[in-house]
Amino acid sequence: MALTHIDKQGQASMVDVSEKVQSQRQAVAQGRVCMKQETLELIANHGHKKGDVxxxxxxxxxxxAKKTSDLIPLCHPLMLSKVSVDFELNTESSCVEITALCKLTGQTGVEMEALTAVSVAALTLFDMCKAVxxxxxxxxxxxxxxxxxxTGHWRKQ
Structure with a gap:
């Protein structure tokens, strides 16, 4: 995750991470798209006319995730070593649950990449199903x- 620095003139700039030690970094983000049961069934049965949602x-x-620095101002461009985006169809809550994992060895974290992956996956689901x-x-x-x-290892409670 890129930190924003405000200089003495009040101008924003990217934080210099060149002095930070490289380490393995990983972030997991989640989100969900909730919908009518019929829409969830359409997705589950690959019945959408637009294809495999x-x-x-x-x-x-x-x-x-790979384009995060193009979308978020002042976010460092990163050489991701792994990005996975997984989906679970939850029939009980009538939602598609999305989990993204981003990983690299570098000097800054990958939280923004994981959040961007989940956000755009959710927006894509919405776009493909909004007509129904x-x-x-x-x-x-x-x-x-x-x-x-x-920070080491952190997990939301």
Whole structure:
């Protein structure tokens, strides 16, 4: 995660991380898209006329993680070593649960990349299904775990 620095003139700039020690860093983010039961069944049965909604959203999430520094001002461009975006169809809550994991060896964390992956995967699901279910909601996008760097291992309680 890039930290923002405000100089004496009040100008924002990227934080210089060149003095930070490289370490293995990893972040996990989650979120969900809630919808009508019929929409969830359409996704589960691969019945959407636009194709496999989950696979399109997975690729979109991975691609978004790789482009995070193009989307978020002052965010450092990172050489990610792993990005995974996984989905669970929760019939009880009628939601698609999204989990993204981003990993690298570097001088700054990957929380923003994991959050961006979940966000864009959720937006892709919404975009592909909005014609059949315009009332969907995107909820709970958050970092749930991170490892590496000065903070070490952190997990949301």
């Amino acid at each position: 989950i696979q399109v959203a997975r690729i979109a999430g991975i691609q978004a 279910d315009p009332g969907m909601t995107i909820e709970g996008i958050q970092v749930v775990e991170k490892q590496g760097g000065k």
